[in-house]
Amino acid sequence: MLAKRIIPCLDVTAGRVVKGTNFVDLRDAGDPIEIARRYDEQGADEVTFLDITASSDQRDLILHIIEACAAQVFIPLTVGGGVRQVADVRRLLNAGADKVSMNTAAVLNPELIFDASSKVGSQCIVVAIDAKQIAPGKWHVFTHGGRNDTGLDALDWAKRVEMLGAGEILLTSMDRDGTKNGFDLALTRAVSDNVKIPVIASGGVGNLQHLADGITDGHADAVLAASIFHFGEYTVRQAKEFMVGCGIEVRL
Amino acid sequence: MNSANIVAVIDYGMGNLRSVSKALAHVAGSQQVVVTADPAVVAAAGRVVFPGQGAMPDCMRELDARGLRSAVLAAARDKPFLGICIGLQMLFAHSDEGDVAGLGVFSGEVRRFPDSQMFGADSQRLKVPHMGWNNVAQKPHSLWANITDAARFYFVHSYCVQPADTTLVAGVAEYGVPFTCAVARDNIFAVQFHPEKSARDGLQLLKNFVEWRP
Numbered sequence: 001m002l003a004k005r006i007i008p009c010l011d012v013t014a015g016r017v018v019k020g021t022n023f024v025d026l027r028d029a030g031d032p033i034e035i036a037r038r039y040d041e042q043g044a045d046e047v048t049f050l051d052i053t054a055s056s057d058q059r060d061l062i063l064h065i066i067e068a069c070a071a072q073v074f075i076p077l078t079v080g081g082g083v084r085q086v087a088d089v090r091r092l093l094n095a096g097a098d099k100v101s102m103n104t105a106a107v108l109n110p111e112l113i114f115d116a117s118s119k120v121g122s123q124c125i126v127v128a129i130d131a132k133q134i135a136p137g138k139w140h141v142f143t144h145g146g147r148n149d150t151g152l153d154a155l156d157w158a159k160r161v162e163m164l165g166a167g168e169i170l171l172t173s174m175d176r177d178g179t180k181n182g183f184d185l186a187l188t189r190a191v192s193d194n195v196k197i198p199v200i201a202s203g204g205v206g207n208l209q210h211l212a213d214g215i216t217d218g219h220a221d222a223v224l225a226a227s228i229f230h231f232g233e234y235t236v237r238q239a240k241e242f243m244v245g246c247g248i249e250v251r252l
Numbered sequence: 253m254n255s256a257n258i259v260a261v262i263d264y265g266m267g268n269l270r271s272v273s274k275a276l277a278h279v280a281g282s283q284q285v286v287v288t289a290d291p292a293v294v295a296a297a298g299r300v301v302f303p304g305q306g307a308m309p310d311c312m313r314e315l316d317a318r319g320l321r322s323a324v325l326a327a328a329r330d331k332p333f334l335g336i337c338i339g340l341q342m343l344f345a346h347s348d349e350g351d352v353a354g355l356g357v358f359s360g361e362v363r364r365f366p367d368s369q370m371f372g373a374d375s376q377r378l379k380v381p382h383m384g385w386n387n388v389a390q391k392p393h394s395l396w397a398n399i400t401d402a403a404r405f406y407f408v409h410s411y412c413v414q415p416a417d418t419t420l421v422a423g424v425a426e427y428g429v430p431f432t433c434a435v436a437r438d439n440i441f442a443v444q445f446h447p448e449k450s451a452r453d454g455l456q457l458l459k460n461f462v463e464w465r466p
Binding site for chain 1: 275278385410450454
């Protein structure tokens with residue numbers, strides 16, 4: 001039976017892993033390759049790097065990090081942040097990424113999803129959706145790290161990216177990100193039930209019950225978390241054992 | 253350089269071969285892993301790995317555009333040969349994906365997961381692509397050495413092979429329906445999952461391959 005996935009996420013800037021609250025107030029969490037290796041040893045099902053670097057001269061750093069990581073860590077590696085064109089996708093895949101995640105650029109130019117998935121295959125293309133509740137049961141897509149309201153309905157946009165060829169959706173609740181109050185389960189379930197491609201729940205994990213809830217109540221195919229793993233509160237292994245206790249199929 | 257000591261990873265321009273070559277290099281010992289688009293290098297190599305990702309019609313087109321078809325067919329006749337993902341699917345006669353002919357090393361079809369049967373035990377809809385870690389039930393083969401039966405491997409695909417000859421089946425997984433995820437015949441072993449992304453068990457399978465004497 002297919003296992004539900006646990007994906008530690010590493011926000012990388014200037015060659016270091018950092019973590020903030022609601023996209024601000026960043027704390028240093030360590031060396032990305034060292035951290036990725038540790039998660040691999042703990043049984044992580046994938047690792048995601050998000051390059052949150054603003055300046056382009058620092059951006060190339062991520063390529064070296066991916067190259068080094070791909071030589072040592074033999075689990076799937078997703079990379080996102082600053083992907084603007086198909087050439088960026090190719091560059092990241094050639095460095096050793098297995099999947100590339102796009103966000104703002106996909107909103108500005110939805111054709112990019114189609115072009116990229118036609119070129120490299122849907123299985124490599126993840127569309128990251130940052131969603132914020134604007135009314136009960138209604139969410140909008142935000143870009144630029146949560147600063148711009150695009151006016152797009154999150155459910156419509158999820159359906160659209162699926163049709164354009166996305167192979168997976170990384171769904172982050174802007175309301176919950178960094179809060180440790182748990183996923184926005186209504187959002188997660190609404191999106192997951194609305195598409196036929198896998199959905200990764202993200203934003204708000206503060207304990208292991210939150211991870212399990214994302215699967216059982218949110219209907220997510222995978223759950224992503226950062227700070228609960230980075231700062232040693234829990235290991236990935238502990239998270240999986242907890243999920244087994246909840247009757248969730250995982251890889252141990 | 254002794255060519256027989258070379259593990260050739262066939263590069264026909266489809267996707268990232270870094271992961272495959274790095275993982276092979278990790279377990280290859282004194283053998284040298286070479287990513288190559290040169291038919292002569294493939295012909296001289298001791299072992300051949302045939303990966304693939306993306307859509308099968310594109311893979312077939314690019315393989316022919318680079319003049320690699322006959323080198324692949326020759327290698328599949330007599331060298332230890334490992335197909336991965338689309339590299340498994342391309343060995344078959346035909347794929348529904350783009351209604352395209354494969355290499356025809358094996359007779360059988362490549363078909364999409366049947367939409368009408370994509371339901372889990374709890375009747376929740378199963379997503380396609382089949383993405384993630386799934387159990388592989390093994391049929392006896394030396395490439396499974398030191399890997400527990402039903403160990404999990406990493407999959408990403410929407411199509412699966414249906415061999416006409418069921419004695420080819422070396423591994424079965426289940427996703428809505430049971431499907432063939434490994435085939436073997438003589439010097440050929442080919443898998444739907446990605447051993448290069450399957451952590452310890454994946455590396456063990458690659459190690460078994462580089463040490464394989466079929």
